[in-house]
Amino acid sequence: MERVVATLYAVAGIGAGLVGVALLVFLTAYSWPLVTQGHVGTVLSTTWNPNAGSFGIVPMILGSLTIAGGAVLIAFPAGLGICIFLNGVGPRWAARPLRAVVELMTGIPTVLYAFVAVFLLVPVLRNIAGGSGYSALSALLVVAVLITPTIVLTIDGRFEQLHGQLYLATVALGLTPAQRLAWVYLPAARNGLIAAMILGFGRAVGDTVIALMIAGNATHVPSSITGAVRTLTSHIALVLAADTQSGAYYSLFAAGLLLFLFVLLANIALRYIGSKERST
Amino acid sequence: MKWPNSMKKPTHMKRQAAGRIENIVLFGSWLSAGWIATVMAIFFGYVLINGAPTLGPRLIFGESNWIDVVLRGVPAWGGLYAAVVGTGTLVILTSLIAVPIGVAAGVYLACYARGRIKRFLSFAVDVLGGTPSIVMGLFGFGLITFLRATVFPDARTSLLLAAVCLTMLVLPYLISMTRMSLESLPLELRLSGPAMGLTTQQNVAKVLLPSARPGILSGVILAVGRAAEDTAVILLTGVVANAGLPRGLGDKFEALPFTIYYLAGEYRSAEELNTAFGAALILLSLTGGLYFYARRLKRRWRNST
Amino acid sequence: MSSAGKVRISLIVKAGMTVLLLSGLVVAVWAGGASERTPVSEEAARIFDGQSGTIEIAGGTAHIPVVERAARQITTANPAVRVTVAGGGTGVGIESVGRGQVDIGSTGRAPTQAEIERYDLHPFRFALDGVTAIVHPSSPVRDLSTQELAAVFSGRIRDWSELGGEAGSIHVFTRDEGSATQSVFVSEALGGTSISAAANVVPSNGAMKAAVSRDPAAIGYVGIGYVDSEVRALSLEGVEPTQENAVDGRYPVVRGLYFNTSGEPSALVESFYRYLETEEGAELIRAAGYIPTGGR
Numbered sequence: 001m002e003r004v005v006a007t008l009y010a011v012a013g014i015g016a017g018l019v020g021v022a023l024l025v026f027l028t029a030y031s032w033p034l035v036t037q038g039h040v041g042t043v044l045s046t047t048w049n050p051n052a053g054s055f056g057i058v059p060m061i062l063g064s065l066t067i068a069g070g071a072v073l074i075a076f077p078a079g080l081g082i083c084i085f086l087n088g089v090g091p092r093w094a095a096r097p098l099r100a101v102v103e104l105m106t107g108i109p110t111v112l113y114a115f116v117a118v119f120l121l122v123p124v125l126r127n128i129a130g131g132s133g134y135s136a137l138s139a140l141l142v143v144a145v146l147i148t149p150t151i152v153l154t155i156d157g158r159f160e161q162l163h164g165q166l167y168l169a170t171v172a173l174g175l176t177p178a179q180r181l182a183w184v185y186l187p188a189a190r191n192g193l194i195a196a197m198i199l200g201f202g203r204a205v206g207d208t209v210i211a212l213m214i215a216g217n218a219t220h221v222p223s224s225i226t227g228a229v230r231t232l233t234s235h236i237a238l239v240l241a242a243d244t245q246s247g248a249y250y251s252l253f254a255a256g257l258l259l260f261l262f263v264l265l266a267n268i269a270l271r272y273i274g275s276k277e278r279s280t
Numbered sequence: 281m282k283w284p285n286s287m288k289k290p291t292h293m294k295r296q297a298a299g300r301i302e303n304i305v306l307f308g309s310w311l312s313a314g315w316i317a318t319v320m321a322i323f324f325g326y327v328l329i330n331g332a333p334t335l336g337p338r339l340i341f342g343e344s345n346w347i348d349v350v351l352r353g354v355p356a357w358g359g360l361y362a363a364v365v366g367t368g369t370l371v372i373l374t375s376l377i378a379v380p381i382g383v384a385a386g387v388y389l390a391c392y393a394r395g396r397i398k399r400f401l402s403f404a405v406d407v408l409g410g411t412p413s414i415v416m417g418l419f420g421f422g423l424i425t426f427l428r429a430t431v432f433p434d435a436r437t438s439l440l441l442a443a444v445c446l447t448m449l450v451l452p453y454l455i456s457m458t459r460m461s462l463e464s465l466p467l468e469l470r471l472s473g474p475a476m477g478l479t480t481q482q483n484v485a486k487v488l489l490p491s492a493r494p495g496i497l498s499g500v501i502l503a504v505g506r507a508a509e510d511t512a513v514i515l516l517t518g519v520v521a522n523a524g525l526p527r528g529l530g531d532k533f534e535a536l537p538f539t540i541y542y543l544a545g546e547y548r549s550a551e552e553l554n555t556a557f558g559a560a561l562i563l564l565s566l567t568g569g570l571y572f573y574a575r576r577l578k579r580r581w582r583n584s585t
Numbered sequence: 586m587s588s589a590g591k592v593r594i595s596l597i598v599k600a601g602m603t604v605l606l607l608s609g610l611v612v613a614v615w616a617g618g619a620s621e622r623t624p625v626s627e628e629a630a631r632i633f634d635g636q637s638g639t640i641e642i643a644g645g646t647a648h649i650p651v652v653e654r655a656a657r658q659i660t661t662a663n664p665a666v667r668v669t670v671a672g673g674g675t676g677v678g679i680e681s682v683g684r685g686q687v688d689i690g691s692t693g694r695a696p697t698q699a700e701i702e703r704y705d706l707h708p709f710r711f712a713l714d715g716v717t718a719i720v721h722p723s724s725p726v727r728d729l730s731t732q733e734l735a736a737v738f739s740g741r742i743r744d745w746s747e748l749g750g751e752a753g754s755i756h757v758f759t760r761d762e763g764s765a766t767q768s769v770f771v772s773e774a775l776g777g778t779s780i781s782a783a784a785n786v787v788p789s790n791g792a793m794k795a796a797v798s799r800d801p802a803a804i805g806y807v808g809i810g811y812v813d814s815e816v817r818a819l820s821l822e823g824v825e826p827t828q829e830n831a832v833d834g835r836y837p838v839v840r841g842l843y844f845n846t847s848g849e850p851s852a853l854v855e856s857f858y859r860y861l862e863t864e865e866g867a868e869l870i871r872a873a874g875y876i877p878t879g880g881r
Binding site: 050 | 787
């Protein structure tokens with residue numbers, strides 16, 4: 001009996017771990033025909049026109065990077081600011097409800113952000129920034145909101161640890177909350193900040209629905225932030241129509257593989273940061 | 281702990297600059313806090329103001345009589361009934377598959393796995409947790425092509441496939457919450473069982489799992505919320521705009537997040553747009569309610585340990 | 586857990602149950618008075634008599650309004666028969682019926698000979714539909730030539746002032762490459778000029794109409810069946826895009842709407858076709874804005 005139960009636990013644990021491996025194998029196997037059919041070059045081109053045999057996904061890679069990069073550029077400083085606010089700078093009456101809001105944000109359906117943005121943000125940006133309003137700018141603003149809680153909560157976790165170690169010392173030194181955070185917590189939390197940035201970026205790259213609904217989905221190489229762009233994720237959602245034998249079909253799995261490899265790298269980086277953290 | 285470099289005391293020359301930086305930090309933190317508070321106030325306000333007036337039997341049951349819909353299975357034309365039931369079924373099905381596997385895997389990682397295997401598995405779970413949901417959907421889509429070509433020539437995208445793919449999506453939440461809940465139990469509790477002669481399995485089943493229950497349960501709730509809100513996975517694995525109630529695991533289905541996505545893009549009348557706002561409010565209340573419930577559980581758990 | 590905590594929770598549960606019950610009652614009373622029942626179609630009841638099962642349809646998005654209307658009549662008449670509808674575009678229609686993932690793949694054009702041979706497709710043309718350029722109703726632009734349209738969609742003309750509108754950039758909306766509405770529009774209305782890759786891409790006729798109706802500077806194209814007061818259809822070379830003109834051949838951008846099965850249609854699908862061929866079916870097709878062609 002003992003053995004049986006232990007085996008069941010082990011099967012579940014190892015099985016769950018193997019799901020990740022299975023994903024990698026599956027994505028590689030399904031994009032492999034690109035190599036055997038000599039399509040690798042076409043996939044790495046900048047033109048997407050499957051009717052003419054061009055399956056370039058470079059514009060989508062750039063689209064993903066534009067939106068995720070822009071979102072982190074906004075959400076990281078903002079998240080850091082919110083975190084500082086929650087950890088002593090903001091008054092208690094404001095900090096407590098704000099923390100609840102940020103935690104609640106982790107559960108808000110992504111599709112709702114995009115839905116509200118279609119009716120509120122897109123028309124406003126159309127009037128202010130020009131273009132149709134369905135643009136990299138719209139999407140990155142909304143994705144910034146989406147990843148803010150990820151960034152805040154990651155940094156906050158680090159601050160909480162530091163709080164235990166350093167708070168009394170900073171009080172003894174007579175530092176104000178702003179001084180404590182600016183000169184003690186921030187520098188000491190450097191690894192946490194990098195981890196927050198990576199996690200936020202990963203969450204932004206992985207978003208599908210926001211980009212699909214408001215980024216405009218144009219297939220050109222992004223040239224302006226107010227222009228329409230397509231991300232790797234929304235590309236997968238849009239192009240399932242492709243003929244199963246064609247390069248267009250395989251290029252979808254290549255896009256999926258790319259996304260997966262990115263997550264893999266990000267996690268290796270996070271591990272590395274984590275191990276450095278422990279060694280200091 | 282190394283003392284940060286910046287603490288080497290600022291000289292008189294630097295003091296003014298330091299004060300300016302502190303002011304920037306102060307200002308920036310208020311600005312960011314104000315930004316997110318404003319954005320979220322607008323967000324909640326907009327969904328509430330546009331969604332609240334649509335609430336009523338018509339939103340759910342459309343033009344059909346609710347008794348006919350609930351008891352006789354008459355389709356609720358123009359209502360959200362099929363989407364609500366579809367999302368509910370999908371969530372229950374996903375939980376049935378994911379919770380046992382996720383909790384068992386969490387127990388394995390917390391209480392059994394050692395050394396290299398443990399490190400590899402927790403890494404794999406983290407990678408899975410960071411994988412974009414559209415990739416899970418793509419997996420499901422490819423899986424059907426594969427199954428059709430090999431063992432199941434009749435395989436189609438369906439409720440079951442969507443639940444399997446959503447399971448991949450929520451497993452990491454379940455595993456890490458279970459593992460965390462078990463590992464953060466006080467050491468004396470973790471060791472007293474074996475000290476009294478319990479085997480590992482008895483200790484897990486009789487002592488550790490019951491004590492960690494609130495934490496595990498809040499993991500389950502988070503997973504349920506994630507399964508209910510995701511759009512990208514179901515987009516590729518069997519959701520359709522118009523299906524009626526699913527009659528079996530092999531059927532196509534409707535779901536709330538997809539309905540919102542679909543109607544936002546192509547509402548044909550003010551009424552359809554109102555339905556979308558109603559669906560948005562329902563989905564927001566659902567996930568919000570789950571969140572607050574999980575929070576209560578976590579609080580109670582923290583207080584008790 | 587403390588006993589005080591237990592008491593509080595059971596109180597909350599009770600309160601919650603009471604609220605639920607009460608609101609259920611209110612809803613019941615309210616709903617009972619308000620709703621009417623859809624009249625049962627005798628035609629659909631006769632054709633689908635004794636049958637059961639699900640017809641899964643995916644593909645061309647012009648068909649969705651027709652299928653939704655038909656599904657409503659059929660399921661009301663015979664609850665054992667279901668019709669599910671998914672979009673995706675003509676490309677999805679052909680691929681998913683070819684791979685056996687749905688029973689009917691809808692297409693906004695005739696399937697090509699190659700497609701027919703590869704998947705053993707049996708097409709059923711049920712309606713005709715024109716494809717027209719659309720703009721926001723507030724736009725002063727009424728008519729464009731083929732050259733002008735091609736210049737706008739390829740990105741050579743970028744400002745409305747060049748077309749007699751108010752100065753301001755033109756926001757071009759297009760469909761993805763799997764769309765038959767797109768391929769028909771490109772070959773018949775634009776003379777084969779390909780559409781700029783900088784254009785916004787929307788996934789369906791419905792999304793195209795909704796997007797253009799929200800943006801005063803937008804231009805896009807839809808099946809004429811989708812045109813209503815929220816968008817303005819542009820005349821092409823002076824010919825108004827109406828279904829009558831499209832059938833006459835005066836308006837040149839026309840395509841057939843097809844349902845396709847892989848292999849012979851099943852009995853259930855055959856009934857679905859027969860229903861569309863009845864006068865009632867033709868009425869549904871007309872109500873969706875298309876010209877019924879009544880069969881094979």
